[in-house]
Amino acid sequence: VNELTQTIATYAQIAGAYARARQDRAPLKPHFERFAALLEPGGRVLDAGSGPGFDTAVLQSAGFRALGLDLSWQMLRAGRDELGLCAPLVQGDLRALPFGAGSFDGVWACAALLHLPRTAVAPALGELRRVLAGGGVLYLSVQQGEGEGWQPRAYGQARPRFFTYWQPAALDAALAAAGLRPNYASAEAAGPTVWLNRLARAAG
Numbered sequence: 453v454n455e456l457t458q459t460i461a462t463y464a465q466i467a468g469a470y471a472r473a474r475q476d477r478a479p480l481k482p483h484f485e486r487f488a489a490l491l492e493p494g495g496r497v498l499d500a501g502s503g504p505g506f507d508t509a510v511l512q513s514a515g516f517r518a519l520g521l522d523l524s525w526q527m528l529r530a531g532r533d534e535l536g537l538c539a540p541l542v543q544g545d546l547r548a549l550p551f552g553a554g555s556f557d558g559v560w561a562c563a564a565l566l567h568l569p570r571t572a573v574a575p576a577l578g579e580l581r582r583v584l585a586g587g588g589v590l591y592l593s594v595q596q597g598e599g600e601g602w603q604p605r606a607y608g609q610a611r612p613r614f615f616t617y618w619q620p621a622a623l624d625a626a627l628a629a630a631g632l633r634p635n636y637a638s639a640e641a642a643g644p645t646v647w648l649n650r651l652a653r654a655a656g
């Protein structure tokens with residue numbers, strides 16, 4: 453079974469439960485503030501792997517021209533159906549973005565790259581870098597750990613999702629290889645999960 457195909461099929465099933473469970477974005481506030489401080493007011497921001505678009509909405513209310521993109525239309529629709537969100541969202545694949553080079557001043561990729569097999573992450577970072585203007589800012593978060601593999605349950609359902617876990621040094625090397633210069637790094641525990649957060653600027 454293809455890792456991403458199965459994971460996206462799981463998101464189709466859990467979209468409503470995910471939207472209800474993850475709507476509190478307050479824990480991300482410090483990351484929003486650091487990201488926003490590196491951007492010009494009104495800048496163009498892509499929320500890559502936006503899911504229901506919570507963060508697209510937060511970015512929009514902060515005055516950015518924000519657009520969310522996700523491979524799962526059920527996840528995109530869950531934001532509207534479950535929570536009444538109305539930020540602009542499009543269905544698409546962050547590995548092959550339907551935007552020209554330099555289209556965005558910022559890319560927000562919260563818990564989005566963590567489902568790609570490790571070998572797919574370098575090309576995906578290259579793609580996020582491609583749509584960033586020179587000096588543009590990337591935020592990303594992934595889970596810390598060893599290896600990659602299937603988690604059998606998601607949001608109370610016996611449906612599998614594939615996760616790739618990262619060591620900080622490997623993540624930083626992948627960012628550097630994509631032409632993204634580190635600006636901020638943290639590791640943050642949330643229960644048993646440790647989130648690696650990164651801000652990086654596109655070279656040039």
Ligand SMILES: C[S@@+](CC[C@H](N)C(=O)[O-])C[C@H]1O[C@@H](n2cnc3c(N)ncnc32)[C@H](O)[C@@H]1O
Pocket residue numbers: 456460463474500501502503504506507521522523524527544545546547561562563564567568
């Ligand atoms: C853990 S959710 C995070 C959603 C949202 N960013 C958040 O923080 O709530 C992961 C999301 O990534 C999306 N996703 C995974 N691979 C993707 C890809 N290649 N292109 C676009 N979206 C993808 C999934 O459909 C899912 O909505």
